[in-house]
Each structure stands twice: as structure tokens, then as C-alpha cells.
Amino acid sequence: MSLDKLVVEDLSLEEYFDETTFWRGLNYAEQGRVLSAEWAPEARQLQGAIRGKGPAVRDD
Secondary structure, three states: OOOOOOOOOOOOHHHOOOHHHHHHHHHHHHOOOEEEEEEEOOOOEEEEEEOOOOOOOOOO
């Protein structure tokens, strides 16, 4: 599954993520590496899957 666009209305992701994380995510999206994404505003969580170099799981 390819994700064409993640639309987040009425907020700025920069409010929720540090600068490094924000730009890394944007770079992955521009490269077409984001396979899925789901924003849960009440939990302030963005969960998804990307195509990367190797296996990794982060839950922080």
C-alpha cells in the first residue's frame, strides 16, 4: 500500500514532534517510503510503517 498524502487539518505537526523527527518524517514521505500512517490526535500519536534499511520498532 502506498500513501500519497497525509493530511492533518487544524494543527501543525511541528507542535508535536522535535525538529529532527519532523524533517526525517517529511523526507521519508517525499521519498515515497511511508507505507501507512494514522494520526490519533487525542493520544497525540502518529503511527505508521516506512520502508527503511532494516528492522526497527520504536514505541516512545
